[in-house]
Amino acid sequence: xxxxxxxxxxxARIFEPDGALRDLYVLDAGPVGWQAVLDGLRALDxxxxxxxxxxxxxxPAHIEDVFAIWGNASPSLRWNAGEVQVNLHFFRSDDIEFxxxxxxxxxxxxxxxxxxFMLWLAETAERPVVLTPENTPDDIMLFCRxxxxxxxxNATPED
Numbered sequence: 251x252x253x254x255x256x257x258x259x260x261x262a263r264i265f266e267p268d269g270a271l272r273d274l275y276v277l278d279a280g281p282v283g284w285q286a287v288l289d290g291l292r293a294l295d296x297x298x299x300x301x302x303x304x305x306x307x308x309x310p311a312h313i314e315d316v317f318a319i320w321g322n323a324s325p326s327l328r329w330n331a332g333e334v335q336v337n338l339h340f341f342r343s344d345d346i347e348f349x350x351x352x353x354x355x356x357x358x359x360x361x362x363x364x365x366x367f368m369l370w371l372a373e374t375a376e377r378p379v380v381l382t383p384e385n386t387p388d389d390i391m392l393f394c395r396x397x398x399x400x401x402x403x404n405a406t407p408e409d
Contacts, residue, residue, distance in 0.1 A: 253397055254400030256401055258358035260403055261361060265352040271384040274380070274381050277380065278344060279346045287374055287375050288316070292309055301325070303324055331366070331367035333354060333363070334367075368381070372395070
C-alpha cells in the first residue's frame, strides 16, 4: 500500500513565496528520535552536508555530540529532497526542526520529493511530522501522523 500524498493542486498555495520559510517539525522526537533521524540522514545518498559555523565538518555519530557543539559554535546540516534544500540547525532538543524555502517547491516533482521526505522522517523517527509557516509550530499546514497514513492538508494532531 502506498501512503496517500495530496495532489500538487491541493498544496501549491502552501508554497507560494511570501518572504518566510516553511518549517518541518518532527514532534516530540526526544533523544531516541533525534538519534534515529541523525543515523538515517547519515545513510542517505548523497549524504547531507554538515557544517560548523559554515565550515564543512564530519557529522558526529551521536546527537549529544552535535548538541555539545552549541556551546562554542553553530552546527547545521543541509540535504536536498529533489530540488528542495532542507536545512537542519539543531535548534531544539525536544522537536526536530528543519526549514525549507517555499520557492524551492514550485513543481509537482518538488512537492513529491518533499512529501517523500516527510514520510521518511515520520517513519525514521516514529513520530508525527508537520509543515508550518516559519516559527509558528502550532499553525499546521501539512500533517503526517505516520508513514502509512500519509499526509493530510490543514490537519491537526490529536492529543
